[in-house]
Amino acid sequence: MTIDNNHHDKGVLFLITKPSLQSGLLLTALKKQFYNNSQLIESHIIDTTPFADNDILLFDIAAVDDDAAQHWCRILSRSDKKFRTIIFNTTQTSQYRDISRWPNLSAAFDTAINEQQLIDGIHNVQRGEQCFPKAMSNYIIQQLNLSQPKWNSTVALTYREKEILNKLRQGASNLEIAQLLFISENTVKTHLYNLFKKLAVKNRTQAVFWADKNMR
Numbered sequence: 001m002t003i004d005n006n007h008h009d010k011g012v013l014f015l016i017t018k019p020s021l022q023s024g025l026l027l028t029a030l031k032k033q034f035y036n037n038s039q040l041i042e043s044h045i046i047d048t049t050p051f052a053d054n055d056i057l058l059f060d061i062a063a064v065d066d067d068a069a070q071h072w073c074r075i076l077s078r079s080d081k082k083f084r085t086i087i088f089n090t091t092q093t094s095q096y097r098d099i100s101r102w103p104n105l106s107a108a109f110d111t112a113i114n115e116q117q118l119i120d121g122i123h124n125v126q127r128g129e130q131c132f133p134k135a136m137s138n139y140i141i142q143q144l145n146l147s148q149p150k151w152n153s154t155v156a157l158t159y160r161e162k163e164i165l166n167k168l169r170q171g172a173s174n175l176e177i178a179q180l181l182f183i184s185e186n187t188v189k190t191h192l193y194n195l196f197k198k199l200a201v202k203n204r205t206q207a208v209f210w211a212d213k214n215m216r
Contacts, residue, residue: 033122061088109131166211174192
């Protein structure tokens with residue numbers, strides 16, 4: 001795959017998906033709308049090197065498995081580039097927490113939208129707007145408006161606290177964490193209470209955001 005490094009002032013639109021006839025047709029439509037300044041990256045090639053300020057990253061969630069999504073989120077959260085992220089092909093079973101953890105998220109579109117609605121949404125993001133389905137809008141916006149600079153990013157965590165945070169990142173419940181770490185559920189709750197206080201976060205979702213941003 002060849003990446004064009006001659007970025008347009010408005011940035012490049014990267015379609016991140018699996019190569020297929022359908023994705024090829026979508027890329028063609030995007031190029032017509034965005035002056036050929038659109039490129040496809042295969043979703044399993046997890047690399048932020050091609051990205052620059054003002055780029056738009058259009059992720060096809062149907063082409064990204066859970067492990068790849070977590071990996072993408074981790075490396076994107078460490079990037080200092082001012083890109084914007086759009087995800088599409090979300091389903092009714094998509095977890096809001098999993099959606100909202102994508103760094104610099106500007107829009108999310110489900111499988112019900114058509115090609116033109118997706119393109120219109122991308123134009124809205126280019127204008128600085130955010131686009132989310134009503135069902136998830138309040139949750140997403142609440143999470144995106146969390147004041148991350150107030151979080152404690154330099155805190156020293158114990159080995160056990162890091163273990164618990166990593167289990168949270170995997171979506172484990174308190175009971176599952178207890179079983180995996182051979183401790184009681186009450187002990188897990190105590191650790192989480194202390195963790196939230198130490199990190200200056202209010203809930204599990206914020207703790208996962210903190211971990212994605214600060215833990216390797």
